[in-house]
Amino acid sequence: MIVAEQKPLEEIRRMIIPYERVLILGCGTCMTVCDAGGEREVSFLHSALRVAQAKSGNETHTFSEYTLKRQCDPEFLDVLDDKIDDVDTVLSLGCGIGVQALAERFPALPVLPGVNTSFMGMAKELGVWDERCAACGDCRLEETAGICPITRCTKGILNGPCAGTKNGKCEANKDMDCAWVLIYKRLERLEQLEKMRRYYPMRNFRAIPRPKRITSKISVDVVDVGEDNG
Amino acid sequence: MYPLVADNNQGYQDNRAKKIPIDHSLMPPCQAACPLHMQIREYVDLVAQGRIMEALQVIRSGNPFPSICAYVCTHPCEDACRRCQVDNPIAIRALKRFALEFGGDRMIQAEAETRHPEKVAIVGSGPAGLACAYYLRALGYPATIFEAHSELGGMLRVGIPQYRLPREVLETEVQRLTQMGVEIRTNTRVVSLDLLFDLGYKAIFITIGAHQSLRMGIEGEESPGVIDGATFLREVNLGLKPSLGNTVAVVGGGNVAIDAARTALRLGTHKVNILYRRSRDEMPADPAEVEQALEEGVGILFLVAPTGIKRENGRLSVTCVKMELGEPDASGRRRPTPIRDSEFIKEFDTLITAIGQAPQTPADFHVSIGRGSTIQVDTVTLTTNRRGVFAGGDAVTGPATVTEALAAGRLASSRIDDYLQHRYPLVSKEGSESVSGDLLPETIEMIRKTGRLEPPILPPGKRRKDFKAVELIYDWEVATNEARRCLRCGMGAEILFQDKCATCLTCLRVCPYHVPYLDASGTIQIPDDQCQACGICVAECPAKAIVLRKPYDRRQITEELDHILKSAAQSNLKPLIIGFCCQYGLFGTGTLASLWRGPKAGTWLVPVLCVAKVEADHILRAFEMGAEGVFIAGCGEQCARENTAFWVRERVEKVRRTLVQIGLEPERLQAFVLSTTNEDPAEGIDSFVEQVGGLYLASVIMQEVKS
Structure with missing residues (x-):
């Protein structure tokens, strides 16, 4: 799952200044x-922005709220067609993907990010999330007993x-586990310690082109259509 | 200005809500066990909130004579109460009595108008007859009650001793029937039904009870000094004072035996012994009554049965035999068998037999009689073999409880209505709902154990002397605390918007009772019969997908806030301080509401059913409305539910941080959740109101009010 945290209120207020x-x-x-950025946080932010505006006394934004099931596929955005005519900007509490999906879908609409998309991870406990995957595109978890050194080792070394x-x-x-x-302890438990003794050659991160694309289509070429992102 | 509550999501949510019907299907076990299917959970919850008048309304809507039940009901609801699995059941009957006394039941007037010409005769004025008359009258039929004794009430009058049911309670209820226009004919024994039909009655309801005591079938039973329990109680209750002598034996182990023994004590007998052929576990009498009898000094000889009585020198010499318990019999109780050569003789002045009663139906009624001398009726229509003749109560079932008789009377009234209106009887849906199942051990473990709070009772020494009611009434605080113990079965949380649920597992993680679980398909389930309805997950759900099942728990806090905003604007009071106050327990009894009158006016309370249901968003809205200070007052450690105080503090902290970012003073928000039972809830809040009031007027948000 993608993990993010909401931007500070000041930053959000600064971003929305140009838009009514x-x-x-x-x-x-x-x-x-x-x-x-779920429905509860949307409505809390909504209230906070209204209170802040009332407090400052010299702003005239009008706010509305809506929560989509997902922002990261254009079909989900169709329901917004009749809503965006009435707004000057969308403050998206989706991850960075959601923000970009909105920008692509609505070329003429300014889209603002309301959260800082941080990592891919999982909940450690209620309200605490840890990073687990760096999306490196070359998964070695088989060799490291299901524990990713790329994300969980500060140095990201392959031969630790x-x-x-x-x-x-x-x-x-x-405070952080090595x-x-x-990996050693788990390999020991799995009786696969020989994997520790192997040497894993360096990986060439420069060779991975960005942005990446995966296609499961076999016969049809995907061609980028010239986009106008306004 | 922008609208105060702009919620563009509303239509979208409404549409979703329509698609999925709300599930109210699980019936609480108390309601299922009650012969009248009273809405016990609802009125107990109202008592817990101190809303006694509303509780009384709920009680009255389900029971024609609630004050009678409040004294003498055998409360099968308490036996079925799921709190039994945790500690002790809720004291439902005593709470009902509290609601009736404090809610002003005596003031309620009953009215009815005649809408149908068909007259109905009711033979017998026991609880079944009274209930039938009550409901028939409410349906608009002219009803006449025929009673052989001089006063109405049947067993309520002649069977139940006054210390259990004070006569003025009975009078008040009977009075209502007169107010409603029921014709009452006492001292009138009906000997022939044909005569009633000749008099123009179109239907007859026979409810003559079971007043005939069963015989023991032993030698000497006819001796002077041997009296049957029903006759004895009838004589005492009609004002006679039979002379019993100094030592009395009562044979039997049911409620009549206990009543007879305690009545004998109150008549001045020195020593009363109950002879019962089984042991205490098998006694059919109400255990609380047995306990009270023992306290008063009644002796019980268990595993003893009389085999013969001889009258010598003015006293009774009773031969008894000791018994032992064998295999369970048809009734499920272990069958007693005499021990050989264990006979012994005891002497008594009087022997009262109370081993059971049966109806005695006059042969001239020409109704068919079945097992145990009971009248045979069709179980659905309640009709006898005679056209237009219905029967119910003890006369049909054999000796049973008051509440069962009331239920029979109510059912009979609607069957008689069906008959007179030529309708096919509507078979009630009651009983077809599924009932909440047992609690799981892990749920039970987390439920706070709070012992049952009993109403005070007169000390044994005092109550032996006269026939005053033994049980007193709760005081207000004890009653609300007792009512708060209710587990609110079937009122819990449900995921109303399954498509909104992101399966984030927040509910599973915040639930103090470990109720939500992931099923095999990866869907979160919140089992209705385990949820304790604390509301924490409702407020914590990041997708706002969870609601509480009970409709009036969904009182919109936002609507309350809007209402306050308008009222405050009209009253033009400053400063405006808004408090979210739990309605249960201490705060629900008006402790707080009465605090800020006069100079402290300007403090507005938003009633919430447990502060765990106040969301961070609600608190912000209060500030947006122009509140100078906001506080949340809840029961904390005294709360009947777990962890509620923790979540209140979490949300308050979250809002405080946001207030700082906005530039508002975080001190203007305060949570008051009591940590000890001795703490005065009002004191802290009072000083908060004093401190905040007027201090932050400069930074209060001025809000334009739209009417």
């Missing part, structure tokens, strides 16, 4: 799960641990 009518748009998937590991913790952050110690 603001639609606060929530997302019912990842952003709901990570408490950043480094000399900075101490009592199972990382030298960069003494990913390679975790």
